[in-house]
Amino acid sequence: MAQRILVTGGAGYIGSHTCVALRQAGYEPVIYDNFSNASRQVLKRLAAICGSAPEVIEGDVRDRAAIETALRSHDIRAVIHFAALKSASESIEMPLAYYDNNVHGTVQLLSAMRACNVASLVFSSSAAVYGDAERMPVREDSQRAAQSPYGRTKIICEDLLSDISRAEPGWSIARLRYFNPFGAHESGLIGEDTRGVPPNLGPYLTQVAAGQRVQLSVFGGDYDTRDGTGVRDFIHVVDLAEGHIAALRKLEGDAGLLTVNLGTGTGYTVLEMIAAFAKASGRPVPYVIAPRRKGDIAECYADVSRAREMLDWRARRGLAEMCADAWRWQIRNPEGYASDPHREKAML
Template sequence: MTKKTILITGGTGYIGSHTAVQLLEADYQVIMLDNLSNSKADVVQRVEKISGKKVSFIQGDIRDDQCLHQVFQNNPIDAVIHFAGLKAVGEGQSQPMRYYENNVSGSLSLFQAMQSFGVKTLLFSSSATVYGDDGVGKYHEQSALSPSNVYGQTKYMVEQILRDIQASDASWRVGILRYFNPVGAHPSGYIGEDPNGIPNNLMPYIAKVASGELTHLNVFGNDYPTPDGTGLRDYIHIQDLAAGHLESLRYMLEKNTSITVNLGTGQPHSVLELVHAFEQVTEQSVPYQITQRRAGDVAICYADPSLAKTLMGWQAKYNIQQMCADTWRWQTYSKTILKI
């Protein structure tokens, strides 16, 4: 049987690179397309080193129709996993046009190219930010959609475009995957989250405080209605998240169907729980200060992940201790050995 070829947009990014490794290990051919706006080209070699397999890399942009045309013309692509996008919530608020253009127009260009070349199997990186604040904090796939920021709007809009495409043409197989809070790194320490500048997300920030690159962590509010007063989130190990993509793809191809699923653990943890787990696992201290609540943050947000388990047998396996250990290995190891 010939190997299936998967195009990964945003392939050198955090989630794309971990998913690429698992696809290669499962004997798919992988083509990565990335404009390197938030990642580095040496990720390609790292992915090859972990998997022992070759990857095709194209430096290009999903908003470049000519580039997309060439990619689909020159490669026998069976399915696309679409990670490419901008993801910083605060940046989206201050640069809405850039976010709508990159995330929404870029996605539309990609879907048009797929349609022209008859490639109609797609997984899309959506986010828990599409859900509105329901005051409870546990979200299932039928929960009301009401994003509260520009970034979440871009995800909601692309989801809607995909729902309309499916409604107009039943031969499309679309997987809308709503991620909760991906953290951790590949256990090899070769790939992990490598944001440009000061991290926006909690775990990379904690890792940089522990390593001394940043002095302390700001904890935004300790007066939420939660056991320790800090916000509760659903942290999911990147390896579990990557596995969720493989299971979704397998399920969609086998059943010839579309899906919308949450990918989370269903276990909420507070900011301080994560900080203390990190300190315990790594034996490093993480100084923090309690500051004002941050606008737009909700008290509690975690997944009801039961649909993904019922449909395709996927569930998260890693706990927060493993998430911390793998983050720390990446934080420390990558600095010393990764001159490939």
């Protein structure tokens, strides 16, 4: 029987793509999500891609008893922990919510796992832990200096995980530091379903190209980079999802703690992204250069050698494919999962 993997936050952007990758790799994902930032429509879409929808448990990661029940009743072998709040700018306004959800949630999840003897965990960390690193590409052993409460919640969780693995050597834990996920599944059925003002460049680009927003604000045109705008490492969300399968497989053979960057190793400036997206969509992407944002850094892209060596994984999809897939998701789902149900019927 396929090994069951509990996927907290599995209804979200990266989680839903990882459920597809899990099925493709012969695992059985069980989604555990409170739907605070996800739509139930994603389940129908996953069924259309995978043949049947994964089982879903509606619950909060801060509810330890509910997680214990989920782990026991589904004979869970490992957990991939995506569930978290993820906006650096929002975390500055509401730090308590971020510490509660991200840190307290992880403590409760780990306590439940320990009680149920489930000791294999893949944790969603972020390049946000690095802050303004001195050297690029950034290596996993670079100093961590998060610039936001969000990034600090990830550092605290990372430290908690290394303390646990030191104290209780039976744990197998992968801390995966994601760079900037973009794109969508090639079917156009699942993608990033942004509510309100997008917290990051990807959905902003798609919405401006679609005419839903007037223009894009590029924060900072005077960085010491190729064209003065910030440089980031954009990674196709399907590549990122596949990185989780590589990590799970690695954990099956190895107890211990693993920390790995998941990026492409290539940095693109915001203006390069705008040009690539305009080309992929065939639409203009109007923009203005705005002042730098507090906490933003000039450049951040990954050293990916450890991912290649330890996980035998690398990103395979390039910028043009990322943009084309993001655009397909956008035009088929102009309002995300809340798009017209008749249109949805035709798509499925």
